[in-house]
Amino acid sequence: MIPPFEYKIPNTIEETCDLLWKAKGKAKIIAGGTDLVIGLRNGDQAPSVIIDITRIEQLRKIEEKNSTLSIGATVTHSEIASSPSVRKYGKVLSDAASEIGSPQIRNVGTIGGNIVNASPAADTLPPLMVLNAMGRVISKEEERQVPLAQLFKGPYQTQLKPHELLVQISFQKLHPEVKSSFVRLARRDAMAIARMNVAVVFQVEQSRIKDIRIAVGSVTPTPQRMSGAETFLEGEKLEEKLLKKASLKVSETMIRQSGIRPSTSYKQPVVEALFIRAMKKALEE
Amino acid sequence: MITFMLNGKEIQVEVPPHWTLLRLLREKLCLTGTKEGCGIGECGSCTVLLDGMPVNACLILAPKVEGRRVETIEGLGSRESLHPLQKSFMDHGAIQCGFCTPGILMSSKALLEKNSQPNREEIKEAISGHLCRCTGYHQIIEAIEALKE
Ligand SMILES: Cc1cc2nc3c(=O)[nH]c(=O)nc-3n(C[C@H](O)[C@H](O)[C@H](O)COP(=O)(O)OP(=O)(O)OC[C@H]3O[C@@H](n4cnc5c(N)ncnc54)[C@H](O)[C@@H]3O)c2cc1C
Ligand code: FES
Numbered sequence: 346m347i348p349p350f351e352y353k354i355p356n357t358i359e360e361t362c363d364l365l366w367k368a369k370g371k372a373k374i375i376a377g378g379t380d381l382v383i384g385l386r387n388g389d390q391a392p393s394v395i396i397d398i399t400r401i402e403q404l405r406k407i408e409e410k411n412s413t414l415s416i417g418a419t420v421t422h423s424e425i426a427s428s429p430s431v432r433k434y435g436k437v438l439s440d441a442a443s444e445i446g447s448p449q450i451r452n453v454g455t456i457g458g459n460i461v462n463a464s465p466a467a468d469t470l471p472p473l474m475v476l477n478a479m480g481r482v483i484s485k486e487e488e489r490q491v492p493l494a495q496l497f498k499g500p501y502q503t504q505l506k507p508h509e510l511l512v513q514i515s516f517q518k519l520h521p522e523v524k525s526s527f528v529r530l531a532r533r534d535a536m537a538i539a540r541m542n543v544a545v546v547f548q549v550e551q552s553r554i555k556d557i558r559i560a561v562g563s564v565t566p567t568p569q570r571m572s573g574a575e576t577f578l579e580g581e582k583l584e585e586k587l588l589k590k591a592s593l594k595v596s597e598t599m600i601r602q603s604g605i606r607p608s609t610s611y612k613q614p615v616v617e618a619l620f621i622r623a624m625k626k627a628l629e630e
Numbered sequence: 631m632i633t634f635m636l637n638g639k640e641i642q643v644e645v646p647p648h649w650t651l652l653r654l655l656r657e658k659l660c661l662t663g664t665k666e667g668c669g670i671g672e673c674g675s676c677t678v679l680l681d682g683m684p685v686n687a688c689l690i691l692a693p694k695v696e697g698r699r700v701e702t703i704e705g706l707g708s709r710e711s712l713h714p715l716q717k718s719f720m721d722h723g724a725i726q727c728g729f730c731t732p733g734i735l736m737s738s739k740a741l742l743e744k745n746s747q748p749n750r751e752e753i754k755e756a757i758s759g760h761l762c763r764c765t766g767y768h769q770i771i772e773a774i775e776a777l778k779e
């Protein structure tokens with residue numbers, strides 16, 4: 346059973362910031378609620394006020410501006426998956442959104458909730474990291490832009506203050522020739538939260554790799570860019586042998602960050618294979 | 631007090647904000663056709679349509695439906711005149727214990743309203759958020775497929 350709380354439904358960002366400020370840390374934002382309601386049920390969360398941000402029109406838009414694409418915090422996974430502009434300019438994100446949970450979860454769960462919940466397995470995070478996405482954060486005190494990668498402190502922890510609201514995420518539109526892919530490994534096909542996920546974007550120029558970005562989720566405390574493998578691959582000639590070597594750099598990073606664990610002997614070959622699969626999938630598309 | 635459309639009729643009901651839509655339907659409005667299985671979004675037995683979209687009623691807090699349209703299995707057909715989906719499920723042996731059925735019917739309805747010619751993959755995707763421990767899904771897929779126009 347869920348314990349009682351007060352429920353507020355603000356219509357504007359300003360109103361939300363006021364409510365958050367007045368609550369002095371005792372309020373929780375609700376977007377879709379697919380993570381929060383479970384937290385309330387389990388007793389992991391016991392806020393005295395819940396602030397529902399899904400009626401704020403400004404947070405529900407996908408907007409193109411010159412070279413950037415912005416997605417409001419309460420845009421749902423279903424909306425992202427069916428948006429032609431996200432498909433065109435950030436296919437890696439659109440692919441991830443279409444694989445999350447189930448239709449029911451995607452119809453309700455939001456990109457902002459996925460980010461702020463900060464699960465190491467969250468499926469939109471590796472794509473957002475390879476897109477170098479920025480988050481816009483607002484509070485009564487200030488407004489700031491944060492590179493998404495810097496938002497995460499640890500599993501289920503962000504550096505957002507309790508009175509801050511994530512408003513939108515934006516990234517530079519990808520050019521049509523950029524290759525990208527998202528692959529994930531889940532316990533069951535639908536529903537199961539990915540146990541591992543990989544996103545890559547890169548270009549190929551005269552059969553050499555250029556501007557490669559790789560991010561992996563669920564194998565480190567927070568999803569991470571694999572800078573070792575990125576540096577190793579940059580400017581190199583694309584070959585099967587090279588990918589194999591790069592995959593070892595990926596698993597090295599995992600072990601350096603997470604240490605050797607009982608699960609390492611299982612995860613190491615899997616993350617290597619998943620990375621290679623992601624590269625090949627990007628090349629095929 | 632919240633006001634919303636329930637199976638085509640506007641209703642007003644007093645409900646504490648920490649109640650889920652599932653609890654509101656079952657305990658206050660006595661609409662027990664919507665089932666509670668896992669309570670955590672995994673099984674789909676609590677599926678209802680919110681503005682025409684399938685959602686897990688166990689994860690929706692009651693105030694979220696203010697001003698919106700909710701459809702439950704009770705609005706689908708009646709004992710006297712079954713909805714074509716209900717009839718097709720019976721004809722194809724797609725119902726065994728029946729616990730998953732109301733939820734799957736609601737997802738099927740949403741699918742057919744959006745796409746009257748779904749292929750097998752689209753049908754499988756539409757019911758991927760439902761667990762059925764009895765049928766093995768095959769008969770369910772056939773029952774939905776039979777309604778393609
Ligand atoms: C059955 C099931 C399957 C799932 N499968 C997947 C899966 O495959 N992949 C995956 O990645 N996730 C999965 N999830 C997790 C969840 O659905 C997603 O993380 C979803 O995107 C969360 O969004 P929400 O809007 O529901 O968040 P909420 O539950 O509303 O919020 C989550 C957290 O973020 C905070 N928050 C939300 N929005 C903001 C904001 N704008 N500013 C500041 N704080 C905010 C809330 O206070 C809360 O702490 C699954 C969940 C369930 C129940
Ligand atoms: S009871 Fe809601 S999904 Fe299982």
Ligand code: FES
Nearest residue numbers: 727730762763764
């Ligand atoms: S018929 Fe028994 S769970 Fe589906």
